Amino acid sequence: MTPRTSQTIHPLDVILHKRDGLVLTEAEIRGFIAAVAERTPERQLVTDAQIASFLMAVFQRGLSLPELATLTEAMRFSGEVFDASVLAPGTFTIDKHSTGGVGDKTSLLIAPIVAAAGLAVPMISGRSLGHTGGTLDKLETIPGFDTQLSLARFAEVLRECGAALIGQTPTIVPADRVLYALRDHTGTVESPFLITASIMSKKLAESLNGLVLDVKTGSGAFMKRYEDSRFLAELMVSTGEAAGTKTVALLTTMDEPLGRFSGNWVEVWECVDVMRGIRHPMSRDMIELSNTLAGWMLFLGGKAESAEAGAALSDSLLRSGAAYATWLKIVELQGGDTSVFDNPASFHKPAASRVLHAQQDGYLSAMDCTEVGWAVQRLGAGRAKPGDPVSAHAGIEMHAKLGDKVTTGQPLITLFAEDESKLDEPERMLRATVQIGAEKPERQPLVREVIRATP
Ligand code: URA
Numbered sequence: 001m002t003p004r005t006s007q008t009i010h011p012l013d014v015i016l017h018k019r020d021g022l023v024l025t026e027a028e029i030r031g032f033i034a035a036v037a038e039r040t041p042e043r044q045l046v047t048d049a050q051i052a053s054f055l056m057a058v059f060q061r062g063l064s065l066p067e068l069a070t071l072t073e074a075m076r077f078s079g080e081v082f083d084a085s086v087l088a089p090g091t092f093t094i095d096k097h098s099t100g101g102v103g104d105k106t107s108l109l110i111a112p113i114v115a116a117a118g119l120a121v122p123m124i125s126g127r128s129l130g131h132t133g134g135t136l137d138k139l140e141t142i143p144g145f146d147t148q149l150s151l152a153r154f155a156e157v158l159r160e161c162g163a164a165l166i167g168q169t170p171t172i173v174p175a176d177r178v179l180y181a182l183r184d185h186t187g188t189v190e191s192p193f194l195i196t197a198s199i200m201s202k203k204l205a206e207s208l209n210g211l212v213l214d215v216k217t218g219s220g221a222f223m224k225r226y227e228d229s230r231f232l233a234e235l236m237v238s239t240g241e242a243a244g245t246k247t248v249a250l251l252t253t254m255d256e257p258l259g260r261f262s263g264n265w266v267e268v269w270e271c272v273d274v275m276r277g278i279r280h281p282m283s284r285d286m287i288e289l290s291n292t293l294a295g296w297m298l299f300l301g302g303k304a305e306s307a308e309a310g311a312a313l314s315d316s317l318l319r320s321g322a323a324y325a326t327w328l329k330i331v332e333l334q335g336g337d338t339s340v341f342d343n344p345a346s347f348h349k350p351a352a353s354r355v356l357h358a359q360q361d362g363y364l365s366a367m368d369c370t371e372v373g374w375a376v377q378r379l380g381a382g383r384a385k386p387g388d389p390v391s392a393h394a395g396i397e398m399h400a401k402l403g404d405k406v407t408t409g410q411p412l413i414t415l416f417a418e419d420e421s422k423l424d425e426p427e428r429m430l431r432a433t434v435q436i437g438a439e440k441p442e443r444q445p446l447v448r449e450v451i452r453a454t455p
Pocket of ligand 1: 189194195196198199
């Protein structure tokens with residue numbers, strides 16, 4: 001890496017070069033990001049207007065793979081990175097990242113499964129975003145669970161039990177905070193290049209040997225079109241590999257909530273049930289996806305001879321109770337009260353609930369899963385604006401999956417909220433989007449494609 005500081009480039013030159021379709025040099029990219037990271041209110045090395053122009057130029061012109069790898073690396077090292085050398089020599093570090101879904105609680109299963117197999121999972125997660133849930137909001141429904149550990153304590157927990165789950169800190173990838181805030185105001189959020197640099201810089205700051213990406217596609221994904229999800233997956237795999245991290249992406253279907261519950265505590269409850277051997281039929285797809293993703297992680301980390309063998313190992317770690325024992329250790333070490341898992345159904349009991357029944361016979365045939373996600377958020381599981389509290393109680397329970405035969409009067413969805421008044425709008429939203437038809441719908445497989453680096 002050539003050391004560069006903000007002093008060596010002029011932001012306007014970088015903007016003009018990208019605007020005019022030129023390929024940026026490493027020095028230009030590193031210098032621009034250094035200027036973003038080093039600026040202070042008194043010393044504006046690059047102005048908001050210039051950063052916004054740069055973002056729009058990248059949005060319009062795109063980046064070559066080398067430019068993207070450089071941008072990601074410059075962002076990754078714009079702040080503190082996790083120092084994996086504090087772990088035992090030879091420890092393989094690996095994480096999983098999902099591009100966001102509804103009822104997607106697989107991280108809560110995968111971290112203890114993969115740690116129980118002997119790999120290290122330094123997981124830095126996010127909060128609910130738009131219509132999708134966030135791992136941190138779910139974990140924080142466990143009384144005492146601390147998601148804001150220092151990096152030093154994060155390393156200690158990792159050393160002791162193989163996994164630790166925390167939130168983004170102000171010192172990790174500070175450049176992304178600046179870029180993300182401006183993207184939000186300048187219509188540049190959706191660029192696959194900017195999404196890749198944003199996600200991968202934060203993941204690679206975990207100093208990973210391996211990374212498995214769950215790139216969602218379908219009505220509940222941020223990217224609705226298959227080709228767009230695929231392109232994003234390819235960019236992320238290429239960027240991970242360029243950084244020396246073994247990276248695989250799975251394109252997975254998100255056209256209905258994953259598993260039985262969507263919300264915050266209810267998702268923890270579902271995972272605790274699975275780890276204690278209670279396999280509700282509505283959790284089947286969630287268990288399958290968790291085992292598939294964990295299987296790839298175990299394969300990349302050398303614990304299984306193939307991803308399929310890894311998935312079988314993952315399932316056996318769930319069934320034997322080894323994953324649950326690791327989960328309890330993680331929660332304890334992060335300050336959480338594990339007694340709430342003794343009877344999860346009776347903890348955070350919702351004050352109000354309502355059941356949506358089928359109005360006719362037929363098959364559960366379609367839903368806009370993004371709308372279902374918004375209904376979950378409006379029940380109180382998500383935020384109207386950053387910083388708002390989220391409700392531990394709010395969420396939904398699905399009683400049928402797409403393609404299931406349903407009969408008039410059968411429960412389809414139960415809604416939970418903190419008070420009766422919060423149920424009305426989500427109920428209307430769900431009624432409007434959940435369809436029952438005479439024909440059994442065609443279903444996409446849960447995993448549509450696996451993207452790996454071309455040798
Ligand atoms: N999540 C991120 O962290 N960044 C993006 O750009 C999109 C999703």
